[in-house]
Amino acid sequence: MTDRTTSPAPAPSPAAGPATLLVLADGRFPAGGHAHSGGAEAAVKAGRIRDAAGLEEFCRGRLHTAGLVAAALAAAAALGLDPAELDAAADARTPVPALRTASRKLGRQLLRAARAVWPAPGLDALAAAFPRGAHQPVVLGLTARAAGLGPRDAAYAALYESVGGPATATVRLLGLDPFEATAVLARLAPALDDLAGRATAAAHRARDEGAGVLPAASAPLLDIAAHQHAQWPVRLFAS
Template sequence: MSLATLLVLADGRLPAGGHAHSGGLEAAVSAGRVAGVADLEGFLRGRLSTSGLVAAAFAAAACAHPSRWSGLDDALDARTPSPALRKASRAQGRALLRAGRAMWPLPPIGREPHHPVALGVLASAAGLGPEAAAVAAAHGTVTGPASAAVRLLGLDPYAVHALIARLAPECDRLAAVAAARTDDPPDDLTAAGAPLLDLGAERHATWEVRLFAS
């Protein structure tokens, strides 16, 4: 595995639109559930163990079997009950593929797959393995909202990055679990849900003024 290639794929500066999404944090801040670093840690740990675990599983499976992207995409759609989150995920997938096509030759894939599926296919095209794809997915699950927290709440960026560092071993652990199940049928992959994120996304989508798309 090329560590440098993994860094390219996981870099928050990749022009794939990640900066426009808060991963549900903007809605959580508005609801008063996140007001400081301690709250942010609880939010990120919860997000990582639910939507992060699912994203890692599907990114790993798509990396191992890129030709099966359509079935994986359908299965991930079924695990995303919120229309707003489905829209956000597909928008991010579309943007990621656009960036990816400028870097590596990609196999045929739909125009708007869910982000974890697009990430897995792109990781495969870049020569990375399933565990690396899962690491990138899990890492992105926490770094996006963490970056948004600095903007939304004016948190100390050093404290926020210290939190990201504390979560790194958990990202690695989830990635290893995901990589061990890449041959499972799509319907048998993890389906951990986060109802508060779903409800928050639907409310957030109705706002006339917001800093983030999701």
């Protein structure tokens, strides 16, 4: 089959270690994620998250839908697939305009931080190709590549972000005990490990068959809530 690996980036940096992944996945990395709740604000208002148990159920569902999709896109970008093809795939998997806007805003902010921390021609090319911002998972994957990380690392970063953001937001929204929120993330670790493997395998398949084979798991309730959340006149988080 035709090899669809057409990333403008040169050969990735020498392989980085776990410490680099920690920097990228750190919630203090200035990528703008602190302003987004990943749907948790809408879920709290709707009564779907009231305590740690509700947070865990919400995050588990998010992991298997939006998290898996983002992880596969990030892994494919880190593997070197064409960013334009991946961005189009991300657009097709994000039906709600509010979520597309949020993803591109986050991508733009992440790219600014990434170019300062891990300068690379591939990141410069992405900024030139998408002046209004590429989708965040695509930027995350190319950032991982520029940092010398592999596709599985990119998948882990995307998956952790997909639940870490809602957990942090719920602490602020409900006054939830931070210990309980962190315990939720710890209990989700086995699922995160499994999904990172699935996302990476999908990325390798997409290298040969194209981005269309990447996961397209849907979360209609998240989509509907995001659309409604964007209409609120007052809200604590951007999404």
